[in-house]
Amino acid sequence: MTTAPTAPVSPTATATASPAGPATATPTAQPDDCLAADFYQYEALLPDDEREILLKARAFLRKDIKPLVNEYWGRGEFPFEMIEKFRASGLAALAYEGYGEHKPATSHLLGGMLATELGRVDASTATFFGVHNGLAFYSIHYGGDQEQRDRFLPAMASMDKIGAFALTEPLGGSDVSGGMRTTARREGDEWILDGAKKWIGNATFADYVVVFARDVDDNKVKAFVVEKGTPGFRPEKIEGKIALRIVQNAEITLTGVRVPEANRLHNIRGFRDVAEILRVTRGGVAWQALGVMIGAYELALDYAKERTAFGRPIAKFQLVQDLLVKSLGNITACWGMLVQLARLQDQGVFRDEQSALAKEYVAARMRESVAWCREIFGGNGIVLDHDVARFFSDAEALYSYEGTHQMQTLIVGKSITGHSAFVG
Structure with a gap:
């Protein structure tokens, strides 16, 4: 990885002398391509x-x-x-x-x-x-x-082949590390996989699905690349979702799925390696959640400037401004946290609990901010015409996946207190 810049941004205001008194700050204009939500640049x-x-x-x-x-x-x-x-x-x-x-x-x-x-x-x-x-x-x-x-x-x-990641099971989400029911059994130069996975994004059409299974011989979790069309591998789309409706989540049934030893990921030797993957990727979910916050905020800000009530734009109402400012505050605070997380990642020194805190905090702030932004739309906020309803619904999924709010809290809590509060 290249190293992220560590120098602070140039100041956004310059001091100018005033004949009437002390120097005053003159804001420097933001570039035209700056986001309205990037308040601290x-x-x-x-x-x-x-x-x-x-x-x-x-x-x-x-x-x-x-x-x-x-x-x-x-x-x-x-x-x-x-x-x-x-x-x-x-x-x-x-x-x-x-x-x-x-x-x-x-x-x-x-x-x-x-x-x-x-x-x-x-x-x-x-x-x-x-x-x-x-x-x-x-x-x-x-x-x-x-x-x-x-x-x-x-x-x-090149995206000529699309991937999926199959860890969660119908009866195992946050506790899948200790209770994985999908099994792998070696038979010569092949492995035989049996079990089920659930909520697997992209799985209905993915070319490569990384499936995690427990080796019946040593009880360790291993990973296998199952290629599209492999006999016994059956993904079925999950219907009726209220969030992330474009994502094709599937429940996968594995019945005697034969995978060559050449497709077993040889550096995955247990759940500790799976946790390493999640440590890296859950930071990405926090960045996604920031984006959802920004998208909803931009929609609400534009709507407040255009929508009129009592003969004036609702952006002139104090309570509307309060909702916008609270949302912008959440965005700005979360952005700062994630910038520092990225620096730690680039330096190779970031820890699991730091990634967990980012996901926990940013996802929670996203959930409340998107609700505030939807509120600004009133009744218009529950239809797709204005986009914000989609952001509002999708926020629920981001709040839960890649480790729930509660699981991230327990990871951070164990780190700061030295005591595990996990049950089981």
Whole structure:
């Protein structure tokens, strides 16, 4: 990884002398491409080359992805043309040295801001991309040997092959580490997988699904790349969701699924390695949650300026301004936390509990901020026409996945007190 910048941003105000008294602060104008929500100009921390990538991604998402979202979200379907658009954009695998268009790897700060940009447009799209480019790609990048990385990752980096990550089970979410029911049994040069997984994003159409299973011989968790079309592997789409409706979550049944030893990720030797993957990726979910907050805030701010009541824009009402300012405060505080987390990641010194605190705190602030922003719309806030209803619904999923609020709290609580409060 490259090193994220550590110098502070240039001051945003300059002192000017006034004949009537002491020096006063004259704000420096923000660049035209700055987000209204970037109140402390965090994006200015990026070096010029990385900021250029961010701005290109912003333009691409606004032009090519945003117009697709509401129609497919309403239908609960996935826009497969989106994959080709992402493929052409070159955004995949930017964070991994040796893969993708940009070399060497970009900083975690840019990676986080790209995740934010995705969440700002659509949480479902951010989740699809995060599952493929984060959970699945990183599982192989971290857990595979060099031959496996060379075999699987180039096609994933170009998005010619799409990945999924199958850990959660129908009867095991937060407790799956100690109660994994999906089993793996070695038979010669093959492994036989039996069991079930649930809530697996991208699984209905993914080319490579990273499946975690407990080895019946040594009781250790291992990981396997199950390729599309493997006999006995049956994904069924989960219907009736109220959030992330574009994401094709599946319940997977594995019945005598035969996987070659060559597809077992050889550097995954137990749940400790799975926890390492989650430590890295849950920070990405926090950045996505920041993006959802920003997207809802921007919608609410624009709506408040345009919507009139009692003969004037509702932006002139004190209670509306209060909701906007509280939301902006949450955004700004969370952004600062995530910038420092990215620096720690780039330096290779960040810890599991730091990632957990980011996910816990940012997701909670997202949930309340999106509710405030939806409130500004009144009745209009519950229909897709104004977008904010989608952000409001999707926030519930981000609040829960990649470790619930309570589980993140217990991870951080154990760190600060030295005592585990986990039950069982």
